[in-house]
Amino acid sequence: xxxxxxxxxxxxxxxxxxxxxxxxxxxxxxxxxxxxxxxxxxxxxxxxxxxxxxxxxxxxxxxxxxxxxxxxxxxxxxxxxxxxxxxxxxxxxxxxxxxxxxxxxxxxxxxxxxxxxxxxxxxxxxxxxxxxxxxxxxxxxxxxxxxxxxxxxxxxxxxxxxxxxxxxxxxxxxxxxxxxxxxxxxxxxxxxxxxxxxxxxxxxxxxxxxxxxxxx
Amino acid sequence: xxxxxxxxxxxxxxxxxxxxxxxxxxxxxxxxxxxxxxxxxxxxxxxxxxxxxxxxxxxxxxxxxxxxxxxxxxxxxxxxxxxxxxxxxxxxxxxxxxxxxxxxxxxxxxxxxxxxxxxxxxxxxxxxxxxxxxxxxxxxxxxxxxxxxxxxxxxxxxxxxxxxxxxxxxxxxxxxxxxxxxxxxxxxxxxxxxxxxxxxxxxxxxxxxxxxxxxxxxxxxxxxxxxxxxxxxxxxxxxxxxxxxxxxxxxxxxxxxxxxxxxxxxxxxxxxxxxxxxxxx
Numbered sequence: 001x002x003x004x005x006x007x008x009x010x011x012x013x014x015x016x017x018x019x020x021x022x023x024x025x026x027x028x029x030x031x032x033x034x035x036x037x038x039x040x041x042x043x044x045x046x047x048x049x050x051x052x053x054x055x056x057x058x059x060x061x062x063x064x065x066x067x068x069x070x071x072x073x074x075x076x077x078x079x080x081x082x083x084x085x086x087x088x089x090x091x092x093x094x095x096x097x098x099x100x101x102x103x104x105x106x107x108x109x110x111x112x113x114x115x116x117x118x119x120x121x122x123x124x125x126x127x128x129x130x131x132x133x134x135x136x137x138x139x140x141x142x143x144x145x146x147x148x149x150x151x152x153x154x155x156x157x158x159x160x161x162x163x164x165x166x167x168x169x170x171x172x173x174x175x176x177x178x179x180x181x182x183x184x185x186x187x188x189x190x191x192x193x194x195x196x197x198x199x200x201x202x203x204x205x206x207x208x209x210x211x212x213x214x215x216x
Numbered sequence: 217x218x219x220x221x222x223x224x225x226x227x228x229x230x231x232x233x234x235x236x237x238x239x240x241x242x243x244x245x246x247x248x249x250x251x252x253x254x255x256x257x258x259x260x261x262x263x264x265x266x267x268x269x270x271x272x273x274x275x276x277x278x279x280x281x282x283x284x285x286x287x288x289x290x291x292x293x294x295x296x297x298x299x300x301x302x303x304x305x306x307x308x309x310x311x312x313x314x315x316x317x318x319x320x321x322x323x324x325x326x327x328x329x330x331x332x333x334x335x336x337x338x339x340x341x342x343x344x345x346x347x348x349x350x351x352x353x354x355x356x357x358x359x360x361x362x363x364x365x366x367x368x369x370x371x372x373x374x375x376x377x378x379x380x381x382x383x384x385x386x387x388x389x390x391x392x393x394x395x396x397x398x399x400x401x402x403x404x405x406x407x408x409x410x411x412x413x414x415x416x417x418x419x420x421x422x423x424x425x426x427x428x429x430x431x432x433x434x435x436x437x438x439x440x441x442x443x444x445x446x447x448x449x450x451x452x453x454x455x456x457x458x459x460x461x462x463x464x465x466x467x468x469x470x471x472x473x474x475x476x477x478x479x480x481x482x483x484x485x486x487x488x489x490x491x492x493x494x495x496x497x
Contacts, residue, residue, distance in 0.1 A: 008289075010289035075327075076324075165321060167278070177285070177288065180280065180281055183415050183436065186412045
């Protein structure tokens with residue numbers, strides 16, 4: 001174990017470059033998959049004719065595929081039909097599609113957990129079904145969703161490391177390159193990378209805990 | 217369901233349209249290649265395309281010691297594979313720096329080659345019958361083989377001194393474990409998740425020798441002077457440069473480069489620079 005050599009400024013900067021890519025990819029994917037996931041989840045919940053079954057089919061299809069397969073599909077199958085994406089865009093697209101399907105299920109579950117009496121009360125006091133959804137069901141449902149959503153975001157952040165396989169220069173990828181320099185760097189670098197992932201994800205859980213206290 | 221069906225048809229049509237467009241594109245570049253017969257024109261097209269671009273796109277590894285490793289400090293990728301790639305760029309374009317390296321992994325190198333993102337793969341790739349169905353290979357540019365890494369002064373000097381009682385260390389899932397068990401029936405092999413762990417175990421005295429491709433073993437020996445690679449390789453792992461199927465002109469250019477490098481001694485110089493000894497004749 002060579003901590004001093006492993007943590008040379010050049011190596012640390014290189015790891016930070018990787019962390020930066022990880023965070024960018026995760027952040028953009030979280031935003032996009034949340035928006036898409038909420039829309040799809042609401043459509044699934046609202047049981048719109050035609051649209052809901054189609055969404056059901058897509059969500060089930062994507063949810064039951066390995067993320068790695070989706071990453072490969074976006075990186076290598078899409079270019080064959082003329083859709084060429086950069087490495088980072090491809091990673092964001094793959095993660096967004098996969099995580100949106102997961103989030104859609106969380107959202108649907110959260111909405112379904114809202115007490116039926118609430119809906120009946122809203123409807124009988126004259127609110128339209130959209131108004132009921134927007135003012136009554138969604139605000140209450142989102143509250144139930146905070147903890148599972150945050151765990152999903154945490155796993156999304158960790159899932160970015162899967163894109164190492166298509167050589168996305170994220171944290172794990174850069175760690176592998178630094179470890180390639182010297183065998184004695186393996187343990188120090190893995191510890192450092194673990195610390196980096198932990199700090200970022202722990203901050204996310206702290207935020208989630210605060211949100212829960214606020215909303216509940 | 218109607219919706220899904222129509223989406224399917226639209227995408228099928230799109231794919232068909234793209235094929236037509238791609239086909240036209242190929243014909244055009246074929247003509248631009250300037251050959252008289254159809255066969256010749258496609259043959260010279262790939263090298264012509266590289267010349268037109270003025271840059272050779274090479275897929276290399278970024279995380280493999282001695283062959284292709286990125287230096288975090290300088291950002292440069294260095295190794296045996298890189299030096300060979302530069303020599304090919306010099307041969308085709310007259311400038312060893314007219315090159316763009318793209319990172320590949322063992323999972324992405326064939327798709328990237330077939331997508332046309334890179335002109336060739338120079339990435340410790342073993343020539344196998346299976347792979348020959350998907351890509352064309354150059355002549356062997358590095359003769360690797362399974363070998364043994366031991367502590368200097370060890371009584372083990374090659375495969376012949378390995379007996380049933382020798383404790384061998386290896387990496388899980390690698391063919392090297394199967395190979396040594398075939399060569400020395402009844403031998404015990406301690407398996408590790410990766411080479412780094414196996415090397416750490418060798419240093420800790422958990423075994424007598426570590427076995428895998430000599431190319432990897434030389435990388436380990438270069439990290440620690442107390443260890444050396446012993447004996448002749450006892451399996452055959454010929455590394456080749458992979459080129460998109462049908463680009464025979466590129467294969468020819470690469471083979472010409474290799475012949476040239478071997479004739480003028482530059483190959484030996486590159487080999488010695490990275491591996492630390494001259495190649496076996």
